[in-house]
Amino acid sequence: MPAKRYIVSLTNEERQSLEQLTRTGKAAAAKINHAHILLKADVNHPDGGWKDQSISDVFNISTRTIERVRQRFVEESLENALVPRVRHSLKWPKLDGEAEAYLVATVCSSPPYGCSRWTLRLLADQIVALGYVESISHESVRQVLKKTRLSLG
Known part of the structure; x- marks a missing residue:
């Protein structure tokens, strides 16, 4: 040693x-x-x-x-x-204010043709397809909706 x-x-x-x-x-x-x-x-x-x-x-x-x-x-x-060192989280939010606003507006709109309602995965795919983010998981979408107190039901 x-x-x-x-x-x-x-x-x-x-x-x-x-x-x-x-x-x-x-x-x-x-x-x-x-x-x-x-x-x-x-x-x-x-x-x-x-x-x-x-x-x-x-x-x-x-x-x-x-x-x-x-x-x-x-x-x-x-x-x-x-004094212990302050730990800084390196997590950055996936969505900025503009993307969050678009997500909320999308949830309030009618779902795509052939679907009865918006799902978290559909919303995630929509955000990516429109170029708001490179990639996002359905869980991140859920957390944003939870934060804004919106539900899909």
Whole structure:
């Protein structure tokens, strides 16, 4: 097993503030967990210097999270190591406002010849055929209709 790249070395003031944070319990759970990680990983304290796997077993936190907290403490700061990173969703909506408006108008219109009503798949095919999007699933169409409180029935 390779040697640890990011060694946590806390000052007395940092250790006291982390112990205070874990004792009071008046913070977000992730922040308290990160404080526990730093306290147990601290090589300057007799109770510290634990291996990542031991910390993981005791606090039920993944070893990858422990590695990231240690890295952020060493590379950035104590404050940054305590606060988890904000996760940004990379999902972009398939339909813009214009396409949504067309979809709603289509649902309100009469169905194509030979069909008794619009289905989600028919609507998806119609949106693609008219060039509003390159591809779209019937589930995405359903979610748009649900958002606008429209039903096909």
